[in-house]
Amino acid sequence: MKIRYMLLHAYGMGGTIRTVINQAEAMAEAGHEVEIVSVVRRRDEPRFPLDPRVALTALVDQRDGTRPDSFGRRLWRVVRGRMVPRGEFAAGYFTERVERAVIDYVASLQDGVLVTTRPALNLISARCASGSVVRVAQEHMNLATHREAVRRQIIRHYRKLDAVVVLTGTDRRDYQRVLPGTPVLRIPNAIDTLGLRLSTHENRxxxxxxxxxxxxxxxxxxxxxxxxxxxxxxxxxxxxxxxxxxxxxxxxxxxxxxxxxxxxxxxxxxxxxxxxxxxxxxxxxxxxxxxxxxxxxxxxxxxxxxxxxxxxxxxxxxxxxxxxxxxxxxxxxxxxxxxxxxxxxxxxxxxxxxxxxxxxxxAPDRVMPHWENLFAELLGERCEA
The missing domain is CATH 3.40.50.2000 (Glycogen Phosphorylase B;)
Structure with a gap:
């Protein structure tokens, strides 16, 4: 199957970046066609090493700095608003140019699975992706953490997604409560540090x-x-x-x-x-x-x-x-x-x-089958529709 993971900045550091890269590599290892799409690029090379079987592309190259919006684009924000709510923690990344690049990319997809990894990207996927694409949103933060403007948009638009995947049982109950009828699943992140050296508990x-x-x-x-x-x-x-x-x-x-x-x-x-x-x-x-x-x-x-x-x-x-x-x-x-x-x-x-x-x-062998089964089930439903 074809799987695309969209990250805000795949070239940076952070727990979400690392776990999504691990997930993408595991899917490539299982024989799937996998791509990571980075919304912005601010470094020459990724911070985390990447399996060569996983393609990496970027939508907006910002290695020479960010380009400020023109007056007309700033006016567009005031008059017509923006798809990424201002309360989103990464809203500052989404200049008009960046937001438009994400919208255009998501709308252009015609097949496979699109996995988005934060509210800004989840909302654009929900509102702009073609019905021929399986849309899966990952939520790496609990619902109450998001600001009120973001929660309103989540409640309004996430129900259009094929599935919302959260990390804990508490998260699942919270999202199910506000998204009745939307599949909400708990799949924790996998770790890749099992089998390494153990502490002796002696060092102070x-x-x-x-x-x-x-x-x-x-x-x-x-x-x-x-x-x-x-x-x-x-x-x-x-x-x-x-x-x-x-x-x-x-x-x-x-x-x-x-x-x-x-x-x-x-x-x-x-x-x-x-x-x-x-x-x-x-x-x-x-x-x-x-x-x-x-x-x-x-x-x-x-x-x-x-x-x-x-x-x-x-x-x-x-x-x-x-x-x-x-x-x-x-x-x-x-x-x-x-x-x-x-x-x-x-x-x-x-x-x-x-x-x-x-x-x-x-462990990956416990976690990754849940992802494969979810993608296969959603793609199967899409083919039958």
Whole structure:
């Protein structure tokens, strides 16, 4: 079968990009004709290596910078609006030129499966794709996270899609509630880190990872870990990732006297080794879709301390078995959870062993058949219609 995955920026970094590339490669490995379509291109080469059997194309080349809209195009936005709602988190990417390129591309397709991967692209697919194309929307964030203007558009237009695929059971119930009659399926992202080196739980190192943005809650993790090291001064926290909050977090680390204790590590191409060298993982997010780095950490036998935020952690972790869930945005509770694992190596070892059992459900051989079956079923229905 012919499968096209559309990403906003396939050349960048991020959990959605990585998991979609993994999915595309698995489909190519299974013998399907697969293409990744990047809406914009801002780099010469993709950040993540790509199987040569997966074609990669871009609609708008922005390696020389973005081109501002003309006055007429800005007026078009004011008078006639835009298909991408302004509340969409990536709305800033969608200049008139970019939005028009996506619309034209989607409308030109006549066969196969089109998988879109964020609300802006899902909405354009729902409104503009031909009825001869199977349209599948991936939602990588929970419904409540989207701003009101985006939720209104989702409720209005997603029902035109052939299927909406979400990451957790909680997401599925939420989308089913607002999209009665629309097929909504839960298919989690697969991980590709099973079978790698496991933690010994001996190193006095905790790890967190993600973009340095408000969502990830590192501003709460810093004071929480500062509490922990009062009783355990030989422990260290390493935070991997880059983002707009880097300077603020550095200042916060300095404020709490955590220089040399909490380190912003930046991006790493050896995160798997860093996870294996740690003894626990901390997720301090205000909200999540499905926290893939947390699941990858569990594949290295790391126990997890996580805010019970919407959604994701509670859909993966069993509190007290493979990790600890604490009340959302409760800094003292997060510190207490970390302290509990820091103080007890046997507990870390026991929860880490349970984490290995949990993550087997996210192995590619468990996840990918769900995608193949869905695509085959929808294409079969299209042929019979």
């Amino acid at each position: 190192v905790a790890v967190a990872a993600g973009r340095l943005v408000t969502q990830k809650g590192f501003d709460m993790l810093v004071p929480a870990f500062a509490q922990v090291v009062r009783d355990h001064p030989d422990w260290r926290l390493r935070v991997f990732g880059t983002g707009q909050k880097k300077a603020e977090l550095r200042a916060l680390i300095k404020k709490y006297g955590m220089d040399g204790v909490i380190t912003l590590m930046g991006q790493s191409d050896r995160l798997a080794d860093e996870l294996a060298d740690a003894s626990l993982y901390v997720l301090s997010s205000r909200f999540e879709g499905l926290p893939m780095v947390m699941i990858e950490a569990m594949s290295h036998a790391l126990p997890v301390v996580a805010f019970d935020c919407p959604t994701g952690p509670a859909d993966v972790l069993i509190d007290g078995v493979d990790g600890l869930l604490v009340p959302p945005e409760d800094v003292d509770a997060l510190a207490a959870g970390i302290r509990r694992l820091v103080a007890d190596r046997e507990l870390r070892r026991r929860m880490g062993a349970a984490a290995l059992v949990t993550v087997r459900e996210y």
